[in-house]
Amino acid sequence: MDDVVLQFRSDVVSQARGEFGGRDPNAGFVAVAGRMLEEAEEVVDFMPCPFRGAGTRRRSLGVDGYAFDDADGSLRVVIADFGGEDQPHTVTQTSAKTEFNRLIAFLEETFAGNDDHLPADEDPVVDFADLLGSHREAIPRLRLYLVTDGILSDKLRDWPDALVAGIPAEFHI
Numbered sequence: 001m002d003d004v005v006l007q008f009r010s011d012v013v014s015q016a017r018g019e020f021g022g023r024d025p026n027a028g029f030v031a032v033a034g035r036m037l038e039e040a041e042e043v044v045d046f047m048p049c050p051f052r053g054a055g056t057r058r059r060s061l062g063v064d065g066y067a068f069d070d071a072d073g074s075l076r077v078v079i080a081d082f083g084g085e086d087q088p089h090t091v092t093q094t095s096a097k098t099e100f101n102r103l104i105a106f107l108e109e110t111f112a113g114n115d116d117h118l119p120a121d122e123d124p125v126v127d128f129a130d131l132l133g134s135h136r137e138a139i140p141r142l143r144l145y146l147v148t149d150g151i152l153s154d155k156l157r158d159w160p161d162a163l164v165a166g167i168p169a170e171f172h173i
Contacts (some may be wrong), residue, residue, distance in 0.1 A: 001012045005007070005151075006016070006088075009149055009151075012029075012036075013029075013084055013149055015028070015032045015138060016028040016029035016031075016082065016084065016149070016173055017084065019031050019032060021144075022127065023090075023118055024044075025082070025084050026050065026080065026082050026084075027048065027050050028149060029080055029082040029084070029147075029149065030048045030050055030065055030080050030082075030147075030170055032074055032077070032079065032129075032158070033078070033080060033147040034046035034048055034065050034078070037067075037076075037078070037145070037147070040097075042076070042145070042172075043067035043069070043076050043078075043173055044067055044069065044070070045068075045125055046065055046066075046067045046074070046078075047065055047066055047067060047124065047128070048064065048065040048124065049063060049064070049065055049066065049123075049124035049125040049127070049128045050065075050080075051063050051064075051100070051119070051123070051125035051171060053117045053118070053119075054117060055105055055106070055109040055111065055114060055117045056114055056117075058062070059105040060098075060101070060102050060105060061102055061105050061117060062079050062099070062102030062105075062106055063078075063079040063102075063103055063106045063107075063125065064078050064079050064147075065077075065078040065080065066074045069143075070143065072140070072141070073138065073139065073140050073141070074102060074140065074141040074142065074143050075132075075135075075139045075142055075143070075145075076142075076143040076145065077103060077107065077140075077142060077143070077144050077145070078144075078145045078146075078147055079099050079100070079102060079103040079144070079146055079147075080146075080147050080148065080152055081095065081096075081099050081146060081147070081148040081149075082130075082148065083148075083149055083150055083151055084149065086133060086147060088150050088151045089151070090150060090151055090152075090153050091146075091148050091149045091150040091151065091152050091153060091156065091173070092145075092153045092154050092155070092156065093155060093157060095150075096146055096159075096173060097155060098164075099146050100144060100145055100159070100171060103146075104144075104164050107132070107142070107164055107165055108164065108165050110128075110129045110132045110133065111132060111136055111165040112165070113133065114143050115129055131165040139167055140167070140168075141167065141168050141169070141170070142164055142167050142168070142169035142170070143170050144164070144170070144171050144172065145172045145173075146170055146171075146172070146173045148173070152173065156173070159171035159172075159173070
């Protein structure tokens with residue numbers, strides 16, 4: 001593997017571990033990744049809201065952050081796969097699909113008004129769920145992002161666009 005890529009990854013992992021005084025490296029990774037997406041002009045005003053849970057029929061749910069794009073009205077939603085180990089894990093088609101399915105399940109549950117899975121009212125994910133409920137009809141497109149400190153498998157294919165809760169969605173890793 002390219003030394004430049006490994007050094008970049010090492011820097012990102014170090015930053016993630018250092019965020020929040022090292023108390024929550026996963027949330028630190030989301031914050032670092034959010035800043036990187038902002039710097040790359042993929043998102044504006046990234047809002048972290050890490051959440052993992054179980055929905056109806058024990059569906060695994062997950063989300064880590066979001067941003068609305070005022071230019072095109074799209075909603076950009078992020079889920080993270082952070083290993084944080086010295087050696088990077090491999091992100092395969094199967095593992096990426098698992099993470100995207102968590103995110104899709106969260107969005108579908110929230111758009112359907114199923115909020116029993118959400119934590120107490122003071123949690124940022126509750127604010128996001130409220131925004132989704134009130135803006136559902138105004139969202140023309142979803143842009144779903146999987147951010148990871150892993151290395152992509154050579155066999156990982158592009159993700160085709162799909163509908164999520166009836167909204168056109170595109171997928172980015």
